[in-house]
Amino acid sequence: MSLAQRILDSDLRAAARLMRDLDDGFRSAAEEMKSLYPHTGRAFILGITGPPGAGKSTLVDQLTAAYRQRGRRVGVVAIDPTSPFTGGAILGDRIRMNRHAEDPGVFIRSLATRGHMGGLSRSTGDVVNVMDAMGMDVVIIETVGVGQDEIDIVRMAHTTVVVSVPGLGDDIQAIKAGVLEIGDLFVVNKADREGADRTARELAAMLEMKQAKPGDWQPKVLLTEASRNKGIEELVDEIEAHHGHLVNSGALERLKEERCARQFMDLLRERLFAEVYGHIHVNGRFREIVEDMAARRTDPYSAVEMIIAERFSGRQASNP
Numbered sequence: 001m002s003l004a005q006r007i008l009d010s011d012l013r014a015a016a017r018l019m020r021d022l023d024d025g026f027r028s029a030a031e032e033m034k035s036l037y038p039h040t041g042r043a044f045i046l047g048i049t050g051p052p053g054a055g056k057s058t059l060v061d062q063l064t065a066a067y068r069q070r071g072r073r074v075g076v077v078a079i080d081p082t083s084p085f086t087g088g089a090i091l092g093d094r095i096r097m098n099r100h101a102e103d104p105g106v107f108i109r110s111l112a113t114r115g116h117m118g119g120l121s122r123s124t125g126d127v128v129n130v131m132d133a134m135g136m137d138v139v140i141i142e143t144v145g146v147g148q149d150e151i152d153i154v155r156m157a158h159t160t161v162v163v164s165v166p167g168l169g170d171d172i173q174a175i176k177a178g179v180l181e182i183g184d185l186f187v188v189n190k191a192d193r194e195g196a197d198r199t200a201r202e203l204a205a206m207l208e209m210k211q212a213k214p215g216d217w218q219p220k221v222l223l224t225e226a227s228r229n230k231g232i233e234e235l236v237d238e239i240e241a242h243h244g245h246l247v248n249s250g251a252l253e254r255l256k257e258e259r260c261a262r263q264f265m266d267l268l269r270e271r272l273f274a275e276v277y278g279h280i281h282v283n284g285r286f287r288e289i290v291e292d293m294a295a296r297r298t299d300p301y302s303a304v305e306m307i308i309a310e311r312f313s314g315r316q317a318s319n320p
Contacts, residue, residue: 004035007134012107015134019109022126033126036133041256043075043132044243047157049143049182054163055189058226060142064100065229066236067138075131075139076108077124107131125156125263154182155262158255159242161185161235164203166195180206183219184242187235191223217245276311 006014021029046063048056057078064074100106109127124141131139143153154160162183186207188200204221212218220238224231246252280286285307292298 047153050163075136
């Protein structure tokens, strides 16, 4: 029986194996995804982002518990920093969410960034699709917390929650990080700290300055203490309210279409590069091009045009 069929039959080990193969970039994993893809598109995707130290992992742990109490099956994709020794994920998030390990309604997968910028791993979208096909009602993606470049999550999640805390050197981390525009909800976590109310007020004031069209969603600022499970139910209620807004306004279907388009373009870009680069690397052309560029006998623009012409038109372009 194929991995895809076993996953559809609720085999968690098969799901873990396919996720590993996807993360390692095995071609066989793509064949399995072809079978799983028709069974995707039903899960609600929730993104949790924010700077390091904001308590995102604890918040995700509490959100998982809250959704389970509401009868939802939950998948968690935790993007962890890459280990400099093994290249794998440093499993801090998995450890913090250990209390869900025996719950069959929760599946947690940690992924290493492996140098991928934007707060996500290259295989995040595929892993989300596997969890979707497994029948998870909610898939929570926790970004690595890289700060200013962490905007990829808005391209993948249906609802994006930006988490901040007072006392990290800047009262409004979201503004400094450039993520004020991507948040559907804003959370000031560790609200027992001094300055939490001021941070929330300033965030709310900045959000009020944004020009919104009639009928647009108005982001809210909420206070939470994830370590004490305070404010979590209110946060889930607001997340559900945003989900309802997306459904009723038709925005959810547009988001799904945009995600499909990005997934196609990303995969096309990756495959085309692998095919072209693999070809010129094997036949020695890559080394020749680099040597010609170093000697200024050619330029990178002409070299790329030449390789594309050779690969896709079948014509032997003249050496620039």
